[in-house]
Amino acid sequence: MNTTTLAPPNVAIEQAPAAPAPAPASRRRDYASLRIVPARYPARTVGTIISLVLMGAVLNSVLGNPRWGWPVFAEWFFAEPVLVGLGRTLVLTALGAALGFTLGTGLALARVSRSPLLRALAWTFVWIFRSIPLIVLLLILNNLGYLYETVWLGVPFTNITWAEWSTTQLVTPFLAAVIGLTLNQAAYSSEIIRGGILSVDQGQHEAAAALGLPRRHQAFRIVLPQAMRSILPSAFNDIIGLAKGTSNAYILALPELFYTIQIIYRRNLEVIPLLMVATVWYLIILSVLSIIQAQVERHYARGALRQLPPTLLGRAWAWLRPAPVPSVDAAPAAADEPPARAAAWTHSHSRGGQVEVQAVSKSYNGVRVLNHVSLHVPSGSVTVILGQSGSGKSTLLRSINHLERVDSGFIAIDGELVGYRQEGDTLYELKEKDILSRRADVGMVFQNFNLFPHLSVLDNVAEAPVSVRGLPRAEAQALARELLARVGLAHKADAFPRQLSGGQQQRVAIARALALKPKVLLFDEPTSALDPELVNEVLDVIKELARTGTTLLIVTHEIGFAREVADHVVFMDQGRIIESGHPDKVLQQPDQPRLREFLAKVL
Structure with a gap:
């Protein structure tokens, strides 16, 4: 609460000097009437003269020599x-x-x-x-x-x-x-x-x-x-x-x-x-x-440059038209309107899926990254995965989305095994097109955004619903605009990713993942690539998502955020889950010395 301190009676208060009055109109300078002299570049002038002389010599040699036979030409x-x-x-x-x-x-x-x-x-x-x-x-x-x-x-x-x-x-x-x-x-x-x-x-x-x-x-x-x-x-x-x-x-x-x-x-x-x-x-x-x-x-x-180079006609017009004359009396350009505040998540997306990870192992070049990891994630819950770099957190997420094929063990979402089709007691490994079809139920938000730079923000969000869900493009774009409004970026629909800040790009990535209405949404360190000032705007969106019923798995180093939104906290070390439980227990009274050591460094 702001408070105002009143001056005691009979005490003189020194007032700040008054701002100088504006000069009368008669004394103002009319800068618009002044002649503008462009900067001089002697070296460019010399280079231009030499070029013209050489061009003239070559043209004279070619056009003035009758042996070239120009009439025959x-x-x-x-x-x-x-x-x-x-x-x-x-x-x-x-x-x-x-x-x-x-x-x-x-x-x-x-x-x-x-x-x-x-x-x-x-x-x-x-x-x-x-x-x-x-x-x-x-x-x-x-x-x-x-x-x-x-x-x-x-x-x-x-x-x-x-x-x-x-x-x-x-x-x-x-x-x-x-x-x-x-x-x-x-x-x-x-x-x-x-x-x-x-x-x-x-x-x-x-x-x-x-x-x-x-x-x-x-x-x-x-x-x-x-x-x-x-x-x-x-x-x-x-x-x-x-x-x-x-x-x-x-x-x-x-x-x-x-x-x-x-x-x-x-x-x-x-x-x-x-x-x-x-x-x-x-x-x-x-x-x-x-x-x-x-x-x-x-x-x-488009999408690779912040500003497109002018067209050939545009360059010609810029060269022919007179240079604009600056004027101090011109009305200032209207300031950009502040972005609309993110709309509330008024209705939930698909029912959150239940994730079951059973004895999953994964190795790279003989190095064990995941070592018999087992994890149960209830439907509609928010699970935060903590651990130092290299502990296997991101690999676990990528395995759930089947971007990484595990060496052993199984992962199931709502009872359907990831990467396999079960018929009785037999599992059939899915073909790539079937894996892609099932993967639509597991959205993923990457650490480095991975937006498609050649597509506008609107097309980034609408692309998958058209191709994967089969929505008409008009309907998909309407859904995309709704999602962009919810993350506070409705006014950026026609922009390209390169024209956005890091926090804005990450919010677009969240909207893109939500466009498929996934059962499970995976966040791989969604704020690690952001400046500290941009972290909160992404975390606020995730907090809103946590109330929608979508199952969230979040890899992050934001301990305060984990304490606030998580239903379950998992700590990984050297490819294993060494402790898990409710945030109050895991983050305040950890059982494992390795977790206590980790928290002491990050808190």
């Missing part, structure tokens, strides 16, 4: 044979890029798959077609009729044939060029795409798996969009190389741009002007590809 630049060859070059580039990157994506996914056979086949394909020079490959394909007289469609190793064609008639020079460019492009593009996939943080894979997203959905909705920022520069560099590489088709006498130019200059002997025709057209093609690359990279920069 102008005559043939838009000639019909040249345009037909240009069109064929563009078609070869488009087909080679589209088919090559489609096949390359499949090869890249095969290279990172769990199937040894798929990995071996993909590696062999890449090894072969990166080894064969493109010209040699084109010649082999063009002479395929020498090896195989016919191409047939039917059942292998039988005499059943549905259709048959002459190889020489089927594999034309154009088709040989398309196939050759596709195979060559796929071999290189697969490694570019694989490198992009490997650049995505492992936490993103785990977050997608923890939500129960199908593996195909994980690949094409979560992993590949994030990998695109690493893929795009090399991919467009490869496409530009492909556009120039189509000139290798001249070996097949295919009249693309370069072969057409050769035919013309062999007839009129104007070699340099005709080569300049090809050069300028290649420059135009590659300039267009570079512009497309910039726009595609800008698209995939």
Whole structure:
């Protein structure tokens, strides 16, 4: 309670000096009318002058030299044979890029798959077609009729044939060029795409798996969009190389741009002007590809950059428009409205699940991380797991969510074993898609948030309900907005994770996990990656969740928080649970000396 101390009577109180009165309007300076002189950079000016001189010298040398044959260049630049060859070059580039990157994506996914056979086949394909020079490959394909007289469609190793064609008639020079460019492009593009996939943080894979997203959905909705920022520069560099590489088709006498130019200059002997025709057209093609690359990279920069780079038109407009004139009399910009207070959890989510852990063990490289751990977590309870780093707390949580496969023992949620299907006295190990489906009932909030940076806050929360629960996107987005309101972030729905503070990102991660309405919610040190000032805002949300009936398992070092919200406290050391019970007993009167030692250090 605030109190006010009154001055005793007859005691003079010294008053603070009055603030100076504002100056009359007539004495104010009109800063808006002053001329603004930009800063001077002499080195930039000198560099600009030198660049202009060099450019002028080069242009004078090229345009002023009659031996370049510019009249001949102008005559043939838009000639019909040249345009037909240009069109064929563009078609070869488009087909080679589209088919090559489609096949390359499949090869890249095969290279990172769990199937040894798929990995071996993909590696062999890449090894072969990166080894064969493109010209040699084109010649082999063009002479395929020498090896195989016919191409047939039917059942292998039988005499059943549905259709048959002459190889020489089927594999034309154009088709040989398309196939050759596709195979060559796929071999290189697969490694570019694989490198992009490997650049995505492992936490993103785990977050997608923890939500129960199908593996195909994980690949094409979560992993590949994030990998695109690493893929795009090399991919467009490869496409530009492909556009120039189509000139290798001249070996097949295919009249693309370069072969057409050769035919013309062999007839009129104007070699340099005709080569300049090809050069300028290649420059135009590659300039267009570079512009497309910039726009595609800008698209995939969403979520990775706090502010997107301007578009090409935006840059041009910024260069042409006059600089804004500052004015002190301008009205100040409206301050951001404070975020709405988190709404109360007015109704519960799914009934909390009961978790049973029985004699679970887990080792990494021969080191026992979990050692016959057994734990019973009642439905709707809040269990806090304490222990020093390396005691097995996080591994236990990840095992409950089946992100880690245990070596021995069993984990069950509401009587359903994690990772297995029981039929009578027999357990059948679940396939990956079934594990993902069941995992949707066990939400997880990670220590480092693991939000999908390429998706907005709204899409982060709505993604799993659409893909896993099958909700219509409009309904999923309505649910997402409701959950964001409950964690106090309704005004951040259209923001990207990188634009949020750590505490805000963690609250979004909580909303994302809740969107599937899980029976059990796992928190893996949800505040350890946060600044002290942001810890309370996350803990407040968890306190509200503790009243909803969802079963919570929380790994944390916040002893005061554990004492306040937990129904049960578990202390782990060296992969074992050495003490558990009610918070008042475990935290105030521990039986084990190791726990007393731990509490003495953290309290």
